[in-house]
Structure formats: structure tokens, C-alpha cells
Amino acid sequence: MSSGNFFAQYTVEYDPGEVIYKEDEPGNCMFVIKSGTVDLSKNANDTSETISELSKGDFFGELSILEHSPRMETAKAKDKVSVVVIHRGTFVKMLKANMEIAIRMLQKLSTKLRLSEEKVDELFIRVSRMQSEALLTQPNIRVNKEKKVAGKLISLSSNRVFILNSDRNLVGRYDPVTGIKPEVDLTYEDDNRSVSRRHAIIFRRNNQFFVQEEIGVLNGTYVNGTKATNGGEHPVKDQDMVNFGMLAFKFYVVDEDSLPQ
Template identity: 85%
Template structure:
């Protein structure tokens, strides 16, 4: 039986506006979109929020088979949509047969987690602004502006500057399969392809920068000649040397307000 015929028996069609599953329902399967679009919505009829929109090649509902948990949101087709239903047993067999599926799924889950963290960070900033505005309305109270430290990587071979003004900066090469473009995109810097598509993350916490190597990296990540262990957090300080694969960079700490736009 061909792969196409095999998945045909698990394919279900939905009309525009039709609900695939509802929030808090029990679930024992996940879905992969063959065609059409699906929106994920959280909340009820009185107050709801669209979490995101999925399209061809995206998957959703995976937590129900990874954690046996109820549905975290409502999934609804926004146009005529075709999805493949994958039950837990089938999913486990797929992972055992092809490790690439597991890697791609981890990449997608990482992207979803990053997007959720960005939403939480944005909410925290909005709350902080509201609190500061409330304090400023009170007489004789001055709120000092917190000085934000940012960073930049300077390529030793091309002198190209990569700005690090986010709390999380993915380092790697553009992935045309998943559509993930790293914040530090070394696609045109890395002629030898010594850098993985998801090579490392440089993140900022309490005005301190750290580098963390991603899972499955073939060529290492080094800070001042010392190899970064997989999954470990390694501090990066002003004027440290950082290597990703065969590419060498110098790291600088700068005042965030003084940074030029990336690419300038």
C-alpha cells in the first residue's frame, strides 16, 4: 500500500466554519493539515482570543497524545480544509520509523513555545508601562528609566554586524522546509554550511547574555575556545570570542539605545 493510500483512510474533510474539536474536550489524536486553514481559538462565546492560524503542513492538537491532556483550545476550519488524523499508536510508529519527523516536530514546538513566551513578555511590558504611568501621575515621584544592555556579534571574516536586542536570538541558517528564519541568520555568512539551521540561542536574562547550543548540532559552539555543552547555559561577556561551526565572531555589550539598525 502506498503512503498516499495509507494516509487517505485517515483523511477527514471540514467545511468553512466547522469545528474540529472544542476546548477542554478529551483527545487522543493530533492533526496535520493537507490543505486549507485552521484557526485556534481560546475562550468562550463572551470572550475569545485567536491564538494563531495553521495552514498546509502545520500540525495541531499534539498535546493530547504527548501528555494525555484535554484540548487547550478550540480548532475551527476557516475554509474547506482537509486534515490527516494521527492517533497515538500511529504517531509512535512514525517516530520510530523516521527520526526526522521527531526533529521537525521539536522545531515546531520550539517555535510555538517562543511565540508564547513573546506574548507573555509583551503582556509583562504593557503591565509595567501601566504601573509606571500610574506612578507618574502621583506628585513628587520620579521613576528612573532602567538602562537596557544589548549586544552585537561582529564577524571576523566579513565585519558584518548582527544585532542582539531581543531576549532570545536564534543563531543558524534559514530553513526553507519549516520557514524558520533565525534572528542571527548566517545563511550568507556560512559558505561551508558548518552552521546548523538551528545552531544555538543567545538569550538575555537580567542584562546578562548567555549562549545555549541546540539539540543535534554537528559542529560545535565555542566561547573563548571552550566548547559549549549541549543544553547548557554559558555566559557571554563583553569582547568574548564566540564560534559557531567554522565561523568566528567577537561579542560586544552596548547600550540598547545606541545600537544602529541591523545591517547598517
């Protein structure tokens, strides 16, 4: 049996709004997202609050197999979702066979911790935000809504255009094992295979773009000739030069409304 078929037998699909698991339920497996978006939420004072939104390549539910603990949150499919289900025994075998999996998990756990700390910081400024919003809703005050921007990568060798209109865009090559296809798929651009299958993430936050190199990348990621560090967030601005391995691109910021629908 090929590795692709091996993972295919553990692939499960969920419809939009379907609950994958509930908070406090026992669990003995984790999930890796192949496609779609998953919302993680926690209950507090009889209300449900979203704590994270995960997409392709992200994993969740790992604490139940690392600590034998109940589910810490509720996981629900936001749209049509396909996931790979990994049970505790399979997970241990994967770690023994490939230590890179453990390294990637540590990076993701670190990112989750950082995002949690950012949410705590936001609690301290909610009052001032609410006061500002109250002022903006008063009569005779006009608010100019900032237009949402998108990104565009143009290959210097082929002139091929890659549109970045998601908040999180995976850059890499198609992975036949998991079936994950990056938003910026460089499979046919990269004859020398200098780009890793999971090479980098280009994400949008507050209408600004950043590039974050994935763990285990061999041939590097560069912004205007400066090497990006693993896991670091590096700003990418209009007309910056970005290199993934041996491939060079020009980055542009465009008005999202100007893109073809």
C-alpha cells in the same frame, strides 16, 4: 512533491489577537511556529494569566497528541503568526523517519518544565517584591530605570554585523523545508556548512545575554574557547569571543537606544 511544498500545505496563519485554541478543548494536532509570537495562558479564578511566550522554532499543543488529552492552556497569536500544523498521524511518521525530532522535543519539554519550576519559585518572593515596589512609589524616592541593552555579533572574517535586539535570537542557517529564517542567519557566512540550521539560541534575560546550543549540533559552539554543552545556559559578556562551527565572532553589549530605528 518537494518537502518544502509538503510543509507549505500545512501552514496556517493567524492575525494578532486571534485564538488558535482554547483551554479544555479537544485537540488532535500540535503546532510549530514559523514566524510571529504566541502567548499561552491559563484561567484561574476567572482571570487569565500568561504562562509562556513562544516564538519562531518553538512548538506547542504537543500533549494533545502524546496523551490524547484536552488542551492544557489557551493559545493566542500575539502578532501576525504563521504555524505548521502537525496531526497525530503525521507526527508518528516524522518520529519514525528522524529520531532527532524526538530528541529535540525532549529538550523542549525539559526547558518548559524548568521554566514552570522557576515560576513556582517566583511565587514565594512575590510578597517581598510587592513590598519593595510599595516603598519605591513613596514620595521623594527617585528610581533610576535601568536601560535595556542589546547585543552585537561581528564576524571576524567578513566584518558583517548581526544585531541581537530580541529576547530570543536563533543562530543558524535558512531552512528551506520549514521556511524558518534565523535572526542570526549565517547562510552566506558559512561556505563550509559547519553551522547547523538550528545551531544555538542567544537569549537576553535581566539585561544579560546567554548562549544555548541546540540538540544535534555537530561542530560545536564555543565561548572564549570553552565548549558550550547541549541545552546549557552559558553567559556571554561584552567583547567575548563566540564560535559557531568554524565561524568566529566578537560579541559586544550596546545600549538599545543607540541602535538605528
